[in-house]
Amino acid sequence: MTIGSAGEHTWRYRLWQHLCTAYGGPFTLVGPRETLHDPGTDAPTSYAYADPDFPRAHLAGWGEGWQHMTPLIGDAVRSCRADVVLVSLGLIDLGFYTNAEQTADNVRAFVAEARAARPRVRVAVMPVIRNIRVEADATFAGQVADFNDLLAKTVADLDAPASPLLLVPPPPSYDFHTDTYDGTHPNETGEHKIAGAFAEAMWREWDLGGPYEAA
Template sequence: MLRFMPVGDSQTIGSAGEHTWRYRMWRHLCATYDGPFTLVGPRETLYDPRTDAPTSYAYAEPGFPRAHLAGWGEGWLHMAPLVEDAVRRGRADVLLVALGLIDLGFYTNPEQTADNVRAFVAAARRADPHVRMVVLPVVPNVRAATDASFGEQVTAFNELLAKTLADLDEPGSPLLLASLPASYDLHTDTYDGTHPNASGEHKLAAAFANAMHQAWGLGEPYAG
């Protein structure tokens, strides 16, 4: 059984009524991965705007393994202390990680955020020295597009992220940097300039799926 653990912020946890890219990934793997697999993690809920808390189970399609380690407003800073226990308890084999926007927006500069990436990787490996990770760079949002200073921080962090993952990569515990979706459009792939709508969910799932297929031969290219 191959166990995938989605790790992320609001783009990953999703909101009440959404499918989430986690669901899109699960559907893709069901169609293309030849072997048993599941999604694991200590959480299952969606964010509920009515309660301003992760209290909703109202998935657009609830019939899939909804486990994850994602949180609205949480970043590398928040997940680094949680990932060791989550990997150990969930026996996660592959982490699908999309973090960084919240860190840069509210908590840490690019260099500090990269330090938290290192802490996250070290903690995950304490739980499983052979854990694999696929990491998505920060997908620029509307703030990055309209605030030049913030946009520069996102670019600087994504460059640091690539270097950090290359530095920490090990044959027995590979760290794979996914590519940003080339066609991702804030106007058509998000509902508010940050959070993915249905087409955005597909493109985020595709970024992870295509990286794993190209680097590891896992599954097939994402077909949508």
């Protein structure tokens, strides 16, 4: 959902475009990684962005879920001096490695590690949005619903004035039939909708940026 694949812009790029126009202060995207997933090698080895001229840094992985990111987030936040962490959850966070309760535990560990590295860090999290497996697998759909409920409660429990957490409402018009290229990963319209959801939430809750307009 976040790393993107060779030839894509990614929603990170769409958000960067928006913030360049709307944000009144200096900013950049940060993270220890820059690559895209390369379908030819099935590895994160590509730099073939549709438009490479933007801050490509991130902390995301193809096939990596929240449990893989939790041990990495502290060092990433510390070394990159991140002020805001954006998390877009996908199929991998529930469909392969962990169930709803285990993934909710990863939320707490992830936030704790980020705060230990930078006590005033802000974290914005978008729940797992509807994808093709939700439609095809009723058991998995139930896990997604359970986790999204647990996520909302966990974010509310962990929210703190010095280090606010923000649950980003999924884009209401997002439809995996038309906003993805394979039922899961966003195409151009999906990228804009995910970026717009983050942008609108940060603007309304934290006064960062402004209303989203697709560039």
